[in-house]
Amino acid sequence: MxxxxxxxxxxxxxxxxxxxxxxxxxxxxxxxxxxxxxxxxxxxxxxxxxxxxxxxxxxxxxxARRGTPAPPRATGSPDGMIEEALVEMAVRTGLPRMTARVHLDLLLSEEGRRTAAELTQRLKISPASVSVAVNFLVEQGFVRRERDQHRRRDVYVVEDEAWYNSIVTSRMQTLETAQVSMAAAEAYGMESPVGRRLARAATFLERISLDMIESADRWRALLT
The missing domain is CATH 1.10.10 (Arc Repressor Mutant, subunit A)
Known part of the structure; x- marks a missing residue:
């Protein structure tokens, strides 16, 4: 169904x-x-x-059996190598390693959701480490926090729209850079070598930012 x-x-x-x-x-x-x-x-x-x-x-x-820890990955196993590669990629983008591990475990879960206790047991890390990681992910919009009213516990859920939101944020930063560059170009004089150079950069960044949001809007439905 x-x-x-x-x-x-x-x-x-x-x-x-x-x-x-x-x-x-x-x-x-x-x-x-x-x-x-x-x-x-x-x-x-x-x-x-x-x-x-x-x-x-x-x-x-x-x-699906509650409390079952993640199966151990052999160092050279295909799954283990793929997961390690994904963690390393996230770390290279600036994500703390423990946070990257928590995010990956959520991404690879059947329903894209886990409790703090499940993350602690599966990853064999302290509750404090899980708390720091999920709080960061919630703040960045990669994960949302839901309340299980029956068991009075928080459940952390992968936010698929985070990829779209990340593109929008990046686009806004690029557009701000374009605006600052154009203001600087006008300050130096649009006919001066420096002004022309800054104006070209501003125009390029502005067009890129527009393309980014148009593409993100076009393909947003793939996340739902």
Whole structure:
């Protein structure tokens, strides 16, 4: 059923789509699921080249047992190498390593959500470390906090719109740079060498910022 957990039939259709060379977005469209759900499902179950629907379903059933820690990854295993590469990539962009690990575990979870206790047990880190990481992710808009009223606990959920918001923020920063550059060009004189150089840069950055938001708006639906 669209919006619920992936079924074994869904996973077979994912495997068929991969075999047919379909994109993750197209597979998601056919299953009426968010692209992020398909990305997480494939990423945590062998990747596009190693995805096996039966094994993926069995692994998900095992992971669904509450309190079950994440399966250990052999250092040289394909999944372990992929996850480490993703963490390293996030660290290179400026994300603290522990925060990157927490974010990745949320991204690769079946429903894109976990409690603080689950993150602590799965990643084998202290509650304080989890608190610092999720607070940072919430502040940056990558994760949202929901309240489980029945058990009186917080649940942390991946915010798929964060990628769109990140583009919008980047676009605003680029546009501000363009505006400052143009003001500086006018101050130096538009006919001076410095003024012309700054004006060219300002025009370039302004056009780039417009292209960024147009592209983000065009493809935003892929995140839902």
């Amino acid at each position: 669209p919006g619920g957990r992936l079924t074994q039939q869904d996973r077979q259709r994912i495997a068929t789509g991969l075999a047919d060379g379909l994109s993750y977005a197209e597979i998601a469209r056919r299953l009426e699921r968010p692209t992020s759900t398909i990305t997480r499902e494939i990423g945590r179950n062998g990747g596009a080249s190693g995805y096996r629907p039966q094994q993926a379903h069995q692994a998900t059933v095992q992971r």
